[in-house]
Amino acid sequence: MGFPMGRRGPGAVPPSRLRFRDLGNEALAGLLQRPGRSALTLLGVMLGIGSFVAIVGIAQTASGQIGKQFNVLQATQAYVFDVGAAQSSHPAVDFPPNADALAERIHGVVAAGVYWPVLFKQAAVSGFAGGFLASQHAIPVTAASPGLLAAAGVKLRTGTLFSQFHETRAQNVAVIGSSAAASLGVTSLQGQPAIFIDGQPFTVIGIVASSQRLPQLDVGVTVPASTALRLWGAPTQVQAQMLIHTRIGAAKIVAEQAPVAIRPDNPALLKGAAAPSVAQLQRGVSTSLNSLFLTLAGIALIVGAVGIANTTLVAVLERAGEIGLRRALGARPRHIGVQFLTESTALGLFGGLIGASLGVLTILGVTLYRHWTALLDPRIVVAAPLAGATVGLLAGLYPALRASLMEPADALRR
Amino acid sequence: MTGSGPAPDREARDAGRPPGEPVIRLTSAAFTYRGPPPVAALKPTSLVIYSGEHVAITGPSGSGKSTLLNLLGLLDKPTQGSIEIDGIDVGAAPERERAAVRAHRIGFVFQSFHLLPYRTSIENVMLAQVYADGPRRRRYAAAMSALAQVGLDHRAHAMPTALSGGERQRVAIARALVNRPSLLMCDEPTGNLDSATTLELIGLLETLHREGTTLLVITHNPVVAGRAQRQIAIRDGELTEFSQDTMLPPTGAPAPPAGSGVPTPPPPPPEGRPPAGRARGDEDTHGFPDG
Numbered sequence: 001m002g003f004p005m006g007r008r009g010p011g012a013v014p015p016s017r018l019r020f021r022d023l024g025n026e027a028l029a030g031l032l033q034r035p036g037r038s039a040l041t042l043l044g045v046m047l048g049i050g051s052f053v054a055i056v057g058i059a060q061t062a063s064g065q066i067g068k069q070f071n072v073l074q075a076t077q078a079y080v081f082d083v084g085a086a087q088s089s090h091p092a093v094d095f096p097p098n099a100d101a102l103a104e105r106i107h108g109v110v111a112a113g114v115y116w117p118v119l120f121k122q123a124a125v126s127g128f129a130g131g132f133l134a135s136q137h138a139i140p141v142t143a144a145s146p147g148l149l150a151a152a153g154v155k156l157r158t159g160t161l162f163s164q165f166h167e168t169r170a171q172n173v174a175v176i177g178s179s180a181a182a183s184l185g186v187t188s189l190q191g192q193p194a195i196f197i198d199g200q201p202f203t204v205i206g207i208v209a210s211s212q213r214l215p216q217l218d219v220g221v222t223v224p225a226s227t228a229l230r231l232w233g234a235p236t237q238v239q240a241q242m243l244i245h246t247r248i249g250a251a252k253i254v255a256e257q258a259p260v261a262i263r264p265d266n267p268a269l270l271k272g273a274a275a276p277s278v279a280q281l282q283r284g285v286s287t288s289l290n291s292l293f294l295t296l297a298g299i300a301l302i303v304g305a306v307g308i309a310n311t312t313l314v315a316v317l318e319r320a321g322e323i324g325l326r327r328a329l330g331a332r333p334r335h336i337g338v339q340f341l342t343e344s345t346a347l348g349l350f351g352g353l354i355g356a357s358l359g360v361l362t363i364l365g366v367t368l369y370r371h372w373t374a375l376l377d378p379r380i381v382v383a384a385p386l387a388g389a390t391v392g393l394l395a396g397l398y399p400a401l402r403a404s405l406m407e408p409a410d411a412l413r414r
Numbered sequence: 415m416t417g418s419g420p421a422p423d424r425e426a427r428d429a430g431r432p433p434g435e436p437v438i439r440l441t442s443a444a445f446t447y448r449g450p451p452p453v454a455a456l457k458p459t460s461l462v463i464y465s466g467e468h469v470a471i472t473g474p475s476g477s478g479k480s481t482l483l484n485l486l487g488l489l490d491k492p493t494q495g496s497i498e499i500d501g502i503d504v505g506a507a508p509e510r511e512r513a514a515v516r517a518h519r520i521g522f523v524f525q526s527f528h529l530l531p532y533r534t535s536i537e538n539v540m541l542a543q544v545y546a547d548g549p550r551r552r553r554y555a556a557a558m559s560a561l562a563q564v565g566l567d568h569r570a571h572a573m574p575t576a577l578s579g580g581e582r583q584r585v586a587i588a589r590a591l592v593n594r595p596s597l598l599m600c601d602e603p604t605g606n607l608d609s610a611t612t613l614e615l616i617g618l619l620e621t622l623h624r625e626g627t628t629l630l631v632i633t634h635n636p637v638v639a640g641r642a643q644r645q646i647a648i649r650d651g652e653l654t655e656f657s658q659d660t661m662l663p664p665t666g667a668p669a670p671p672a673g674s675g676v677p678t679p680p681p682p683p684p685e686g687r688p689p690a691g692r693a694r695g696d697e698d699t700h701g702f703p704d705g
Contacts, residue, residue: 012548013502015510016517022544033532325528328489330517330545332510372669409480409489412524 016330018338027342030315038347041311043303045351046358049388051297053359054366059290061367064375076110076215077274078255080242080262084269091234094269095242095262097226102262104243108250112258113148115214116240117141118228124198125221127184139180140220141197143235145230149175150215151245157180159189159206162224174202177218181207183323186413197221200231213243242270302393304351308395313342316403323403324411337404344396345389352388356381434464436498438486439598441497441536443505445481455481457651458495465596468629469621470642471653478651480601483632487520487599488512517546519697520629521590525602527582529589530572535572539589546593560588562617562623580611595603598622600631604638616641636668 018026031038080103084094093113096102103112118141123183125139144152148163154175162173176186186193186204194201202223211217224241234240242262246254255272263269302361323336360381367374438461445456456478463469473479484490487498488504491512497505504515521542531536539557548556561567564584574582583603600619604612616638623629633639642683645656 013500013514013518016513016545017547021548026544029532082652137604224478276442278463321526321528322530325522325524325530326541327513328487328516328522329542330513332513335513374537404635409484412489412528413480 002283013190016332016335018331018335020224023339023342026339027346028321030339030343031346034315037311038190040411041307041347042351042354043349044300044307045388045391046355047354048297048299048301048304048306048391049355049384050114050362051355052294052387053356053376053380053384054105055290055293056380057363057374058173058366060377061363061372061375064362065372073084075248075251077244077247078244078258079273079351080244080255080258081271082239082241083271085239086233091236093225093229093234093240094170094266095145095240099242100145103244104147105259106257106261108247108254109248110245111147112148112242113145113151114225114240114242115142115144115148115237116225116228117238118143118232119237120198125180125184126196127155127186130373139183140216141228142214142217142220142222143225143240144217144222145225147403148214149217149222151243151302152217153210153212153245154214154217155211157207157209159204161206166225167198167224170224170230171202172202173205175208175217175222177208177211177220177222179219180221183351195221195222196246198232202369213245276349280282301387305391305395308344308347308351308392309399311347312340312399313395313402315343316340316399316406318409320406320414323406324408324414327406327408328412333404336406337400340400340403341393341396344399345392348392348395349385349389351392352385355388356384358385424633434466435501436530437465437467437500438463439498439629440485440492441496441498443492443497445478445485445490446493449638455651456485456492458655460495461521461646463597463630465628466623466626467644468623468642469631469644469646469650470639471630472634472636472639472702473648477648479632479648481651482648482653483601484598485689486630487522488516499594515547518593519596521587521593521595522589523583523586523598523603523604527574527586527606529580529582529585531574533697534571534573535577535585535588537591538574542589542592548593555591557574560592561585563591563622578613579607582606583615587618587622589647591622597628597630600629600633602633603631604633604635612638614620641675641694652681657698 007298018359026306034397043312082092085092087272093116100113103109122138125141146161146163146167154161156175157178159175162171166173174197176184176195181204184195186195186207189204189207193204195204196202208218209224242258244251244254245259251274255274257272258272259267303328326336326339327333360376363374363376366380418620440459442460443456444454444458447453447455459482471479471482475559481490485492485676488497492505495505496503499515499519502511502515503514508514530541536554536557539560540553542556543553555598558567558570561570564587566581566584566588569577569581569585574585577585583606587598587600587603603619607615612635619629619631621642629642631638631642639645641680647654647656
């Protein structure tokens with residue numbers, strides 16, 4: 001039995017210490033002493049972090065979903081603007097007559113066409129040769145190349161679209177929107193109904209059911225561009241432009257190449273552009289409703305923090321004897337404080353981890369149900385447990401301070 | 415330090431030292447609870463405890479016993495005077511240094527054991543090693559050796575709830591010994607034990623003393639106190655010593671009888687009796703000038 005006393009001289013006593021690993025073990029042991037209570041304490045932080053992650057994730061997924069729909073149009077749509085005519089003092093159309101065919105030769109182009117609104121000083125469209133009914137509304141007139149009808153995605157209710165045949169002969173034919181057909185009294189194409197634009201008769205050859213990219217074709221009257229040029233000349237106030245339907249993702253490159261392909265002699269007259277960005281639209285989505293839910297998640301998090309603070313404080317008071325013992329065994333006040341701080345931080349961290357996992361599962365559930373694509377910033381998944389740990393750390397500050405300030409002699413007596 | 419106590423390496427280390435150096439030296443130390451009204455729990459006291467001694471402190475409740483224990487155990491600071499442990503002045507030292515001395519030089523045994531209920535015997539012993547300097551990998555062996563010293567190595571993995579009161583106190587003693595302190599300080603070590611277990615524990619303490627442990631026992635129990643070489647009574651914050659001076663020459667060098675069973679107990683003075691040998695004057699009589 002050799003276990004002698006350390007009879008030592010007045011040499012320096014090594015400082016008492018608490019290794020990182022020991023700290024972790026002691027804190028974990030402290031939490032596992034009362035697993036049920038620790039689990040219940042986790043709950044608050046878990047709910048707060050979990051709902052936070054779920055709300056942010058669902059908001060991101062939803063706005064990503066909206067963005068996705070816009071992106072299909074955005075990625076397949078390009079414009080070419082007639083900047084030459086805008087700068088010129090004479091009215092002109094800088095697109096050549098075969099612009100549609102030239103544009104369609106660009107790789108990635110599905111359909112392309114030139115259009116411009118034809119402006120009249122007064123309402124010009126009428127169902128009668130003699131003039132206008134008093135109640136008649138002004139119906140917009142659009143001049144369009146045949147390719148435009150394809151590029152705009154026009155679907156007909158009845159009849160046919162005008163084609164290159166009508167365009168090259170500059171014939172007086174018109175395709176009218178369904179609401180224009182109603183107000184002009186055109187119900188059937190049997191008998192080749194006629195309408196009058198600025199006094200000129202036009203044969204209605206088709207009625208539009210829908211126009212995906214240019215909704216104005218659905219409500220107005222569309223005539224061949226060459227006919228409009230022949231009758232009313234080049235547009236004056238508004239310039240012609242080309243709408244190009246491209247394959248997905250090609251819009252930007254097509255927009256760059258189109259001016260050169262259409263006007264190789266003077267590309268500077270034209271300016272290509274992809275469809276305007278809809279990023280602002282996406283940003284606008286997560287607004288008032290989300291902020292309400294985020295407030296609720298914040299409240300849950302605060303309740304969780306109070307729960308941790310309360311549990312840790314109770315643990316400090318309950319374990320006064322243990323604190324006194326540890327002090328007697330050489331623990332410094334900071335060793336006691338940091339142990340309780342570690343316990344509360346670990347509670348917050350575990351709560352955050354479980355909460356983040358549940359939040360991600362919630363997002364997955366919602367997106368599966370809605371057939372959406374789940375979107376979540378991975379930074380949030382990393383930040384959520386850290387936020388939980390921070391909540392635990394803050395909640396543990398006061399109890400840890402109380403523990404570290406406990407007088408060992410008093411603590412041992414309890 | 416003779417007999418069966420020291421391990422060879424320790425013996426070699428201690429060989430050049432004079433035996434019986436002071437472990438604790440109180441010099442005019444006093445403790446007054448700041449009021450209102452202020453209470454002088456311990457009047458100015460001087461006391462020296464030498465290495466290898468077995469000292470008992472007795473006194474009724476409210477006599478200042480706990481105050482003295484808290485001062486000697488560095489759980490409280492004296493409001494005046496000084497306290498040295500192993501020659502280190504710790505009375506006014508910062509908490510950092512006092513904690514270091516508690517970790518390495520003092521072993522505590524409490525009346526209520528203070529074992530952590532969710533940890534096995536050996537885990538409770540190893541708790542004392544958390545705050546002390548020393549490699550982690552040697553902890554288990556040292557804790558097992560301390561348990562063996564109190565005869566409980568076979569219950570190393572038992573939970574405290576599965577141990578008897580006497581066994582629990584032996585685990586607590588092993589915990590107090592595991593860092594090889596200069597002093598084993600026992601506060602009512604038998605207060606929660608029945609008389610048979612108390613006798614067992616006295617036997618263990620005496621064995622430890624024979625092996626070289628410096629023992630300071632604070633107790634109500636006259637049987638426990640009677641086994642000590644020096645007995646100090648405390649009453650109203652004043653110390654009175656009943657000692658067998660023949661066993662403890664002023665220069666120290668107590669040679670506890672080694673391997674010869676229980677040392678002859680001094681006549682146990684019942685508490686509250688007039689002091690038999692009240693030592694007044696300088697501390698080099700290792701008495702207590704209450705100046």
